[in-house]
Amino acid sequence: MQKITLGYSSIFSSVSDFLQETLFPRFCLVCGKKTEKTYLCEDCKRQIRFLDYPLIDHERNTYFYAITEYSGIIKDAVLNLKFKSCKMLSKELALIIVEFLKKNEIHFDYVSFVPMTRKELLKRGFNQTFLLAKDIKRLTEAELFDKIYKVKDTMRQIGLSKGERVVNLKEAFLVKESIKGDVLVIDDVFTTGSTAREIVKSLNRKIDGKIFFVALSRRIT
Ligand SMILES: [Zn+2]
Incomplete structure (x- = not known):
């Protein structure tokens, strides 16, 4: 039977x-x-070209990582996810990130993402780093932390000098809730790190724990 x-x-x-x-x-x-x-x-x-040295920087409770080189397949995948709305790619890219986190024994309680302003969100329709964070949440035991807000509309960072980038992003992010535990913040492309540092600065005012800022890729200039 x-x-x-x-x-x-x-x-x-x-x-x-x-x-x-x-x-x-x-x-x-x-x-x-x-x-x-x-x-x-x-x-x-x-x-996919994986970076030989994924750890970009480490200061006190914060670690900055980028996993792959922003070129070839990864660049195409990120552009298709962002601008052609190939949202299913998020699942595949999240798998690459989770594999990296496991291999490097990066443990975290919460997963978060680089937020957009309302205006930016309305323009694109979705936030690709939110999709990645949601898929990472699904693949791990972490909870989603969605209390980082972008409170200032900024210019595109491309084409700005380093000084202009810092001014452009100053006080652009606000964390609206205190958090106890280790947080993973996901980004798609790491360029100069101005965005990453500004988010970490805001998060550090509210966090009791470590911050792992992990970008899927890094633009090598
Ligand atoms: Zn293919």
């Missing part, structure tokens, strides 16, 4: 896989190749 039940269930699962595959075939959202179950194919994954 047991065997028959198992038989039916496995037939059912094959049929369901078949339907899933036929109705919703999956494609790599970077190169367009058909894949089995992911949105980032193995060929693309193999081409």
